[in-house]
Amino acid sequence: MLDLDEIDRALVRALAQDMSASAGALGRALGLSQPACWRRIKRLREAGVFRAARLDLDLEALSFGVTVFLGVKLATKGRVSLEDFERAVSAIPEVQTVEHVLGLYDYRLRVVARDLSDFERVLRRRIMALPGVGGLEANVLLSEEQRPGPI
Amino acid sequence: MLDDTDRRILRYMQSEPEAAMAILAERAGVTATTLSRRLDRMRDLGVLRGVRGEIHWPALGYAVEVSLRITLDKTQARAFDAFIAAAREVPEVIEIQTFLGSVDARLSVIARDMKHYQALYRERLLTLPHIADIEALMQVARVKSESRVPV
Numbered sequence: 001m002l003d004l005d006e007i008d009r010a011l012v013r014a015l016a017q018d019m020s021a022s023a024g025a026l027g028r029a030l031g032l033s034q035p036a037c038w039r040r041i042k043r044l045r046e047a048g049v050f051r052a053a054r055l056d057l058d059l060e061a062l063s064f065g066v067t068v069f070l071g072v073k074l075a076t077k078g079r080v081s082l083e084d085f086e087r088a089v090s091a092i093p094e095v096q097t098v099e100h101v102l103g104l105y106d107y108r109l110r111v112v113a114r115d116l117s118d119f120e121r122v123l124r125r126r127i128m129a130l131p132g133v134g135g136l137e138a139n140v141l142l143s144e145e146q147r148p149g150p151i
Numbered sequence: 152m153l154d155d156t157d158r159r160i161l162r163y164m165q166s167e168p169e170a171a172m173a174i175l176a177e178r179a180g181v182t183a184t185t186l187s188r189r190l191d192r193m194r195d196l197g198v199l200r201g202v203r204g205e206i207h208w209p210a211l212g213y214a215v216e217v218s219l220r221i222t223l224d225k226t227q228a229r230a231f232d233a234f235i236a237a238a239r240e241v242p243e244v245i246e247i248q249t250f251l252g253s254v255d256a257r258l259s260v261i262a263r264d265m266k267h268y269q270a271l272y273r274e275r276l277l278t279l280p281h282i283a284d285i286e287a288l289m290q291v292a293r294v295k296s297e298s299r300v301p302v
Binding site: 090 | 152168199203206242253254293296297299
């Protein structure tokens with residue numbers, strides 16, 4: 001496991017907020033030279049501390065007003081290939097995330113839509129047309145916040 | 152508010168948030184000047200908030216991720232607010248969502264291992280206020296994970 005000191009932790013926190021921050025600016029804020037800061041950032045990135053860089057967009061400003069989480073239970077396990085289902089569901093542009101979970105459902109999907117009638121279209125034409133869908137449960141997202149986590 | 156050029160820029164940025172500006176301009180078929188003007192405008196409008204880094208917690212020693220679906224006791228007038236405020240105090244809670252549907256809230260919780268998770272669950276999570284029911288979904292795999300929207 002990666003050994004982090006206080007400065008590394010501060011860097012992880014800062015990069016989580018803004019991946020585009022320069023080594024110079026981050027170094028100045030943390031009392032490091034630009035090259036020293038750059039080396040630390042390189043080490044963190046190479047150790048795989050960041051899974052991905054994400055463009056943070058205001059979905060409502062882009063008129064995606066509705067986010068729905070769908071719990072999907074597959075109908076005929078064993079007969080439907082999980083790979084086929086996963087490939088088909090991942091190809092739907094409105095489906096942002098697909099998680100294979102253990103519990104009440106088999107899959108948990110995050111779906112964005114412009115409004116409820118747009119969501120209905122995605123649900124009927126795309127999701128319900130997927131191979132092997134048995135039960136569905138929908139929860140409309142009201143609020144969401146990302147926390148910094150134990151770093 | 153956004154035209155086709157803006158949307159095209161956002162599409163390329165979504166697929167490669169860390170691409171250099173020169174490359175982005177070339178892909179989107181605009182000059183560097185146009186690109187920077189468009190980006191500034193979208194930042195001012197609040198559409199484009201920045202580029203965030205998504206932390207890969209296993210690299211930092213947090214191997215377990217659990218999704219807790221929570222039903223709150225709605226006979227308590229301030230159940231949502233009190234629950235969310237208390238959940239924010241737990242550092243291992245990395246995401247808090249609220250819903251309209253069959254569950255009221257969901258927490259993403261990370262832990263170093265199952266023993267750590269057990270301790271967190273008993274001492275910090277079950278003790279959160281106004282919980283009527285709680286149910287855990289263990290993540291098996293992340294099949295698709297994108298913040299991308301079909302702009």
